[in-house]
Amino acid sequence: MAGGGTRVRNQIRTLRFHHGEMTQQALADLIGVARQTVIAIESAKYAPSLELAFRIAEAFDVPLDEVFQHDQSADD
């Protein structure tokens, strides 16, 4: 994760939109983190722990791989 980014991409912004335009604060409250942490995850500046990733997927009621994807092109 050198350079401050993460190779884990996510669809959180899209999923929030499809869940009644859920706010970042509402999601943060739902999964028990600060709003800034949701912002950092959404903008791929922080890769959440596996447990938090599952909590995010459960909040949207979708499988984990619909929320997070590994950006393999960044490995090259």
Added chain:
Amino acid sequence: MSASFEEKSVWIQLGGTVVGLGTYFAIAGVMLSKGVTEIVPYVPLFIGAVILMVVALVAGLVVAAIVSRREPRDERDRLIGWRAESHSSWILAVGVLAAITCLVFSIEVVWVAHLLLLSLFLSQVLCFAFQIVYYRRGI
């Protein structure tokens, strides 16, 4: 600036530490350069600096708690704290080793005490600086 309560508290701790101990080192540096080599005259100065630091920290944290939503520390805050500490604690280790070396060569206690305090100060400042970088840049 859009920042979590934890990030704001790191900025406040950085400011309070720099103001409190920075003032101490500025005055103590002048005293050392004038040849004050007894430890006793530095004690009231140090106590004053600690009080100044605590007042600055408390005032800053009270203001931050009033103007922003208080949120519990989460996993990102903890990871940032751990990583910043692991990248800054070497300064304290170097200071301790240097202080031991000074003692071996019978250098005056006032220098050893200030070397230890300076390494603790720099280690903390670097730790706060790393935390701010990780909060801003990402981790």
